Amino acid sequence: MIRFLLFLVLISNQALGQTSDQHAIESIKRNGGLVLPSPGGDNQWEVQFQLRGRNLSDAGLADIAKLKNIIELNLRDTKITSDGLIHLKELNKLTRLHLERTNVDDKGIAYLKDLTKLQYLNLYKTRITDKALEHLTELKNLRQLYIWQTDVTDIGIAYLKKRLPSLTIIKGIDLSTVIPIKKKEPKPEHDLKWLPNGGNEKPPEKSVTGEFTIIRFINKRNKAVKLFWIDYSGKPKFYGMINSESERRQNTYEDAVWMITNEQEMPLGYFVTGRDFARAIIPK
Amino acid sequence: MFSLKHTRRNFLRSSVGLAGLTLPTFFKAQAVSTPKRRKAKACIVIYTWGGMSHYESFDPKPEAPVDIRGEFKSINTATPGIQFSEHIPLLAKHSNKLAIVRSVHHSNGAHSGAVYLNLTGHQPEGQIKAKGRKNWPSITSVISHFHRPLAGIPNAIRMPYSMYDNGRQMAGESAGWLGAKHDPILMRTPAGEPYGGVNRYDDPALNLKLNIDRQRISERLNLLEQLDHSLGQRLGNSTAYEKLDHYRQMAADMLLGSPVREAYDLEKEDHRIRNMYGNHIGGQSLLLARRLVEAGVPVVQAVCSAGDLAGGGGDNWDTHRNHFPKMKNRLLPVFDRAVSALLTDLEMRGMLDETLVVFLTDFGRTPKVNANGGRDHHPGVYSLAFAGGGISGGQVYGASDKKGIEPSSGDCTPADIHATVFKAMGINPNAELHDQLDRPYRICDGKPLPIV
CATH class of the missing domain: 3.40.720.10 (Alkaline Phosphatase, subunit A)
Incomplete structure (x- = not known):
């Protein structure tokens, strides 16, 4: 009940004062914009064009500016130019303004000089130069300014910093200094040692779990062989046949013991895996 | 898994509390609970x-x-x-x-x-x-x-x-x-x-x-919609159907040019x-x-x-x-x-x-x-x-x-x-x-x- 009453009160408030706002909001929506109530306070708005409203042009900006209580405005990636920014002059409650990735240049920034509530101004990848910064010197509340990928120089930055000491200017990195990671040459595949059954060098009694690796078993015999994995308790586990002159790609782990037998399951020899990918050649 | 006891106790506590509030204090409480922080x-x-x-x-x-x-x-x-x-x-x-x-x-x-x-x-x-x-x-x-x-x-x-x-x-x-x-x-x-x-x-x-061509996606979607119509009638509004529909619509939106599709194409990045x-x-x-x-x-x-x-x-x-x-x-x-x-x-x-x-x-x-x-x-x-x-x-x-x-x-x-x-x-x-x-x-x- 209380909620319902509250709702009625809100509705009637809206109906009384804000028909002109409603027109502006409808126009914003027609242009693909999004109007959100700002958490900052009653009847304050956040307006976004960067997702669905990228076709917004200077003409559309005139309609937006009729909504006076815009606190945040995002025009990223839209088709606006400096000429359109004249309409923003009236939006003197703006605290955050996104103009990044538009064709805005120094001329347009002049229209922002009286938006003294601005705290955040994003101008990255616009056409501004040091000249634009001269228009920002009176924005005493400005705390964050973004100028990556513009022609603003260190001289301009120093100039503005001197006048607005509490401003942070984010210049970004120079992309020409990014060093790509060197591609590692693939290590040449080495061959696992063949330990013939009954030979001098004995394989371990069982496998131990370790890093993942891949082994290519290549059968050079003129007969098929059987492949067994010696498990963690020392028992052989059959994995498959490898025909004469053919190969099998096997996922395994380092320190695994693999046994090769003839078709009658008489052991012929063993391989012990290492960490690296390797070939295991079953000799003639 | 879900602690009914706990929530019910909370629920009781909060509703009893609410009954004791007058309208002005309710408004105050509302104002306090909506922080102005960004x-x-x-x-x-x-x-x-x-x-x-x-x-x-x-x-x-x-x-x-x-x-x-x-x-x-x-x-x-x-x-x-x-x-x-x-x-x-x-x-x-x-x-x-x-x-x-x-x-x-x-x-x-x-x-x-x-x-x-x-x-x-x-x-x-x-x-x-x-x-x-x-x-x-x-x-x-x-x-x-x-x-x-x-x-x-x-x-x-x-x-x-x-x-x-x-x-x-x-x-x-x-x-x-x-x-x-x-x-x-x-x-x-x-x-x-x-x-x-x-x-x-x-x-x-x-x-x-x-690289799928959009014309083809649109055509398939039209076909799907016709199928859906008859299928929907047969199945009624079963949850499984709704779920399927939700994903299908979302996939279609993404393929047909939502900003997400563009974002997914890393080749477009510097x-x-x-x-x-x-x-x-x-x-x-x-x-x-x-x-x-x-x-x-x-x-x-x-x-x-x-x-x-x-x-x-x-x-x-x-x-x-x-x-x-x-x-x-x-x-x-x-x-x-x-x-x-x-x-x-x-x-x-x-x-x-x-x-x-x-x-x-x-x-x-x-x-x-x-x-x-x-x-x-x-x-x-x-x-x-x-x-x-x-x-x-x-x-x-x-x-x-x-x-x-x-x-x-x-x-x-x-x-x-x-x-x-x-x-x-x-x-x-x-x-x-x-x-x-x-x-x-x-x-x-x-x-x-x-x-x-």
């Missing part, structure tokens, strides 16, 4: 699957005996008094953006329970299954419930793999009782050298084929930016995360590790063997480069103050290095970190003791970490959500850490 608009969850060692990352112990402090040295960061491990030198330069938490702890020594706890903020009860609808929802699902995207944009995306341990898929990555609509969509990062090790590809992942993140699926995933956030996706999770632990093999943080070479050569360089690139990129685009980045992992690693040169599971204390989204950087919350065994101050739990995330995202940690049967659950039992 909130983050998007969240990127970076999950180091397997359990990242706190010693070799954010909480080195240079004073401890060598069998505990390990092989690595510690280095100074950009913030006086904060030291990191020597193998995250790039991240050390970003310490002014990071709030490190060195005192998280819990008691789940197994991956399954630890992942569930760190992703949902709730203790696992009984048998938890990856696709269980009784599970608590993942933090990504809860965030997207409160931060709804525009139509045609997914609620939440996770990439590049699901987490598996020896073939068993972990619970905690899905929406659980919030319902399939809120499941984050698994997306395969379309570029970058994959992590070494086993990755399971049997989970349905979304690959946006970028090659130097791609190089900055590193040509590795870890780096490219975080680049994709930034692009998705730009495209309006409210929450993205990137798993920084191979999909399957499979007994300790491959590139994951479950370093029971060869801990030091693996950390130094395979894991930390990717993590260091990719995460640093993300922070740089978000900052210079002016996105960092509205994008919360949170680092999660299973648990820390044991103080003593074992006989295989590894460190085992250690939920007794571990480190996590936050950046952006209104978090004050250049600070450390809490501490572990001299040997890194347990918290010595500011001890906190995964639930507190979740409460902190919710607060930064403008979500009341005590908010209630309802499951498919309309039963109420309080989303979080933790308290926000004083770092927001």
Whole structure:
């Protein structure tokens, strides 16, 4: 009940004062914009064009500016130019303004000089130069300014910093200094040692779990062989046949013991895996 | 699983309380409960699957005996008094953006329970299954419930793999009782050298084929709509049908040119930016995360590790063997480069103050290095970190003791970490959500850490 009453009160408030706002909001929506109530306070708005409203042009900006209580405005990636920014002059409650990735240049920034509530101004990848910064010197509340990928120089930055000491200017990195990671040459595949059954060098009694690796078993015999994995308790586990002159790609782990037998399951020899990918050649 | 008793008690308490309020005090209460603070608009969850060692990352112990402090040295960061491990030198330069938490702890020594706890903020009860609808929802699902995207944009995306341990898929990555609509969509990062090790590809992942011609998609959709019409009549409004329809519509929206499709095409990114993140699926995933956030996706999770632990093999943080070479050569360089690139990129685009980045992992690693040169599971204390989204950087919350065994101050739990995330995202940690049967659950039992 209380909620319902509250709702009625809100509705009637809206109906009384804000028909002109409603027109502006409808126009914003027609242009693909999004109007959100700002958490900052009653009847304050956040307006976004960067997702669905990228076709917004200077003409559309005139309609937006009729909504006076815009606190945040995002025009990223839209088709606006400096000429359109004249309409923003009236939006003197703006605290955050996104103009990044538009064709805005120094001329347009002049229209922002009286938006003294601005705290955040994003101008990255616009056409501004040091000249634009001269228009920002009176924005005493400005705390964050973004100028990556513009022609603003260190001289301009120093100039503005001197006048607005509490401003942070984010210049970004120079992309020409990014060093790509060197591609590692693939290590040449080495061959696992063949330990013939009954030979001098004995394989371990069982496998131990370790890093993942891949082994290519290549059968050079003129007969098929059987492949067994010696498990963690020392028992052989059959994995498959490898025909004469053919190969099998096997996922395994380092320190695994693999046994090769003839078709009658008489052991012929063993391989012990290492960490690296390797070939295991079953000799003639 | 759901604590009816608890919620009912809360419910009774609050409704009795409400009855005693007069209208003016009700208004006052309302005014107090709507904070004027700015909130983050998007969240990127970076999950180091397997359990990242706190010693070799954010909480080195240079004073401890060598069998505990390990092989690595510690280095100074950009913030006086904060030291990191020597193998995250790039991240050390970003310490002014990071709030490190060195005192998280819990008691789940197994991956399954630890992942569930760190992703949902709730203790696992009984048998938890990856696709269980009784599970608590993942933090990504809860965030997207409160931060709804525009139509045609997914609620939440996770990439590049699901987490598996020896073939068993972990619970905690899905929406659980919030319902399939809120499941984050698994997306395969379309570029970058994959992590070494086993990755399971049997989970349905979304690959946006970028070369399908739109005319053909439209034609197929028309056909589908005709089919749907008759099918819909036959099936009525069954939930299964609705669910199917939801995904089909979303997939179609994405294919037919939502900003998400554009974001997915990493070829459109400046090659130097791609190089900055590193040509590795870890780096490219975080680049994709930034692009998705730009495209309006409210929450993205990137798993920084191979999909399957499979007994300790491959590139994951479950370093029971060869801990030091693996950390130094395979894991930390990717993590260091990719995460640093993300922070740089978000900052210079002016996105960092509205994008919360949170680092999660299973648990820390044991103080003593074992006989295989590894460190085992250690939920007794571990480190996590936050950046952006209104978090004050250049600070450390809490501490572990001299040997890194347990918290010595500011001890906190995964639930507190979740409460902190919710607060930064403008979500009341005590908010209630309802499951498919309309039963109420309080989303979080933790308290926000004083770092927001």
